[in-house]
Amino acid sequence: MQQKNPLEDQMTKGYLPATFLPAAIIIIILVSLTVIFPDQAGTTFSNLNGFITKSFGWFYTLSVVIFLSVCLIIAFSKFGQTRLGADNEKPRYNFMSWVAMLFSAGMGIGLLFFSVGEPILHYITPPIALESHDQLAKQAVNLTFLHWGLHGWAIYTIIGLCLAYFGFRHGLPLTIRSALYPLIGDRIYGPIGHIVDVTAVLGTLFGVATSLGFGASQINSGLNFLFDVPVSNTVQIFLIIGISGLATISVVAGLDAGIKRLSEINLILALGLLVFVVALGPTVLIFSGFTENIGNYLSAIIDRGMRVGVYSDEDGWINSWTIFYWGWWISWSPFVGMFIARISRGRTIREFIFGVLFVPTLLVFFWMTTFGNTALDMVGNGFEELALQVKDNMPIALFVFLDQLPFSMITSILALVLIVTFFVTSSDSGSLVIDIITSGGRIENPVWQRIFWAVTQGVVAAVLLLAGGLGALQAATVAMALPFTVVILFSIGGLLRGLSMEGRIAQGAETAPDIVGGGVNMPWRLRLNAILAHPSKEAVIEFIDTVARPALVDVMDEIKSHDVCCKSYVVEGKADLWITHEGEPSFRFAVIPTSHQAPVFAIEAATDNDNMLENPDTYYRAEVSLSSGGQEYDIFGYNKEQIIHEVLNQYNRHMHYLNISREYHNPLEQE
Template identity: 70%
Template sequence: MNQVKNPLEDKLRWGVLPPVFFPSAILVMLIVTGVIFNPETSDSFFSALNVWVTTRFGWFYSLSVVIFMVVCLTIALSQFGNIRLGADHEKPQFSFLSWVAMLFSAGMGIGLLFFSVGEPVTHYSKPPLPQDTHYELAQQAMDVTFLHWGLHGWAVYAIIGLCLAYFGFRHNLPLTIRSALYPIIGDRIYGPIGHIVDIFAVLGTLFGVATSLGFGVSQINSGMNFLFGVPVSDLVKMGLIAAITAMATASVVSGLDKGIRRLSELNLILAVCLLAFVVVLGPTLVIFSSFAENLGNYASVIIDRGLMVGAYAEDDTWINNWTIFYWGWWISWSPFVGMFIARISRGRTIREFILGVLIVPTLLVFFWMTSFGNTALDMIAGGYTELPALVKDNMPVALFVFLDQLPLSFITSFFAMTLVITFFVTSSDSGSLVIDIITAGGNIHAPKWQRIFWAIAEGLVGATLLAAGGLGALQAATVATALPFTVVILFSIGGLLRGLSMEYRKAQGAEAAADIVGGGVNMPWKLRLHSILAHPSKAKVEDFITRIARPALHDVMREIEAQDTSAEAFLADDSADLIITHQGEPSFRLAIKPVPHKAPVFAMATATGNDSGADEQYYRAEVFLSDGGQNYDIYGYSHEQVIHEVLNHYNRHMHYLNLSRAHPSHLEKE
């Protein structure tokens, strides 16, 4: 499957995809309007909705996130791990540090600051299972916190991001959730089924981000109250949402590289500074020893509590309010974060992508939670017994009363509040960018007005739900919108596995097809040595492609059409790019292109034939297939040798088609 053009592009109007954009926008506006005019009814509705979803489908959420984690690890450790998310020759767009910074900012953000103190202290004072001693209470509190912020959640992001990146960058399908279903339903992803899937993704993203925004403004308002005496009120929160949404809009208009990347790197720097402050001036030894023990405990907790849904509990309220909410929150964020990490991960291998998304952010989050959580628990053990009550009465203020026990509390609290704001902006602008891509049919260059629209919509949803029912309404909306999308993810996994199996069969075909004798092997050895040592200019390589390579491809094209009436072969205009199509099956494509390289320092101008000197740029005539560059040079081959090289690759392609016919799939069709 090598989609050349996105079929959704023909359906775009004003830069957007109407069957996705307008239903999504109308549903959002109806919800906002309904909440504004019926706040009391809305509060009751969201409360009942939360109880209904968590009670009846808590098991489904828990089982699903375990499946996501197992599938991710299995793929990463399998032969599929070497597949690159893009063409074979592509390299990652962003450095590893920038990539991790954007993963951390988009995937965690506000929640990390909101819960880092509040959650461990809450589990300590109100434990899910009764314990007798401070040590047992503290250990259980950190065990549960690690469970909620560990591999389960990041596996949700990883599986969606992998589906999007694989089908979007490897097979040139639209960068939207619907593309993961292509191996299952084929071209119907471009119709109503695909539109509905993307609408679910938009709503899940919108409410997931809105929930984080609700946490963020609550924490900022509490910080302002703690530092400056600003009253905690809905009016202040609405003003904060309006101000920060404006900042997020400016960032998202700047684009991924200028706005979001720079803000993400700033977030990481600020977060590391705050973390270092707590580690150095807090109980350093306690933090590091607790981190080691917490990791060990997590290894058992991930199995022991991973599927706990309260089936044998007299009261499942705690599990529904915490664990099930977290799974719903992770899932509702997955279209947003999955799309975002796919967008920034082009060029990485599947193994690098999965292990990077699962392990690096998880370890960072665990160390963060240990540093803040265990320090807070150590404060309680040391006599700060008022902390649990303060957190119980007002969780958004937990971080600030915690910092108040450390030196320079005013400065660090103001610093923390600034960090909440930058995380707030990053979450909002990243979410807007993702929704923008989805409602534009996968077009990453959608109009700026649409980005502005969705940034404002996120602020409206967060403000209205916060005013109507507080954080409870936001949590209920998050858990509810995650339910249909969980089903979508499970189907997407089926599509991903079918797609990867085709990759494996393609590799089998290449291995099974022996090379036809020819190519560089039969070149006279002196001429072959000259070809190896040559460092020609761009003009010389282009001349080789024009005189030798393109005529050779032309001869193959004519012979294919003469011998195989079921195939159609053609050369792209003015280039050495041969395409052979087979009815209803994947096309064969081979191109020969000039690729620049820096000449090695040991090469001499007299030997290379490069009159300008060996230390300058030279070019190679490299072979490209539909999967990307093959990283070898055929400069100096004769007409006949170029033909044999083409036939070697075409022979492998025919073996791949034979294997494909034995295992038919939508993915194998154009």
């Protein structure tokens, strides 16, 4: 565990030059070349997209399957109960706020853009020609589920898990590089780590820019459908500028004041639109279709999830759709992964994986069923105009669809507002995450950096639209996702190794014999009094200052006198002892004042009366915290000698773990 982020020493005015400058320079060069040579840029993007999808489509497909498999294996393993943070930490956000932010950041514009258009396009231009309407509709929805289901969310889950585990569990910087720590140790703070984070920044920026392009084109189509506003690049660029300005205001407001509130508004508006379509559309068909669609998806998930077109002529279709989707999900993963990591601190790994993997997937599936099956039912019942409109101009699909339902003007305006809010949420969340990456994992950074990245995203989206429209955006996304796929695979290796080492720590704690001492040897009346005492915060702090810290200082001095191959020190202002072993995990023993609610059976005579009068519901404990977090046991009332024995008990367990680890010949770099 790191007590201090080593990247802070490399900071300049709040940013990390080794990641900020290369990322900014590469983006400026690409944007400048695209502006100067727009025709050549469009051709280059198209050729690059064709080369990558044809040559590396198998790599994307296999990697995504690995991501999903690893998520499920970890969730059902013994590591699922590990908490993303200290052992006694609780989640910061309630479940509904958490899901709202997951949904808004992870899906947003894509759901509104593709929910009607994609099933219809798969229906009229299927990868496998079928005869009946029912067969075509079933295949269309099944393919849509594949692209928006567990595979995509597994990408977000694995990156978010790596970031949250190493950032909150081991105190490493909240950046992608930290996942490689078990593999390369302190070299993550050098050129290798900088390259990894620059790759993450580029992937994130182009992934979000693609979504902004989709959003701008859909808003433009909606304005054209409703108010005859012309569809043109000029209008879409003005839309990007205006909404990027709103995103800048939101990102300056921060996570709680801006992004969280917008996410909750998004969820309310989206649920309102969803309920409207369910209630006034073919309700029975929607619920029946949802049930059967999930069954069809689960029965075909392995076959379709691994298909790359070797034994059929589907390869062109797969490259245009499935491989693009995997690239798009992967390019978004640094942004969404870090975002969901930030909002998931305090949750267990199992809760995190199941929550991120299954809850949004089920919501997306019901959304796609509601809009997709209703649209297909319209086409099957003779409204062929919808299919023709989608084929000619996919962004207009949602508005043509809503026009067939009652109150179409109201719902279409609601859809436009929802697209705008999703647009803003995607942009401000992406800007916030890129700002964190280019600041070495630091959360609080200068406002100008967030503004810079929010504006840059809008500029990239606008320039790529001019260069080649949505095709150029898609090509850039797939290209930027390729190197980051390799990074994710190495990150998984680091995660598995880190979890393995933590398992050995637990094994060492369970099997190490205790040294007689500590609270065991405390006279029983004194020990009972300590158990029943409910002291004030001031009393606990005084105990830490006068008893606990001197005990830890004595241990430190004794270790230094033996001249062993380790360093020990007590953190100033705290009772916090660190014993650092070269090339192996550090040992920590801290005593921390922690507030608790007083039990109703508290014995008044054994209670700090002043504290109870001031706040009768709260008392404090002097709790032990180790490298893995709080241990939730109290040593208030121990004398100096007993605290020293308690430290030796825990240090003995730590040394036992190190011995087990050495037997495996798999040492973790110094934490």
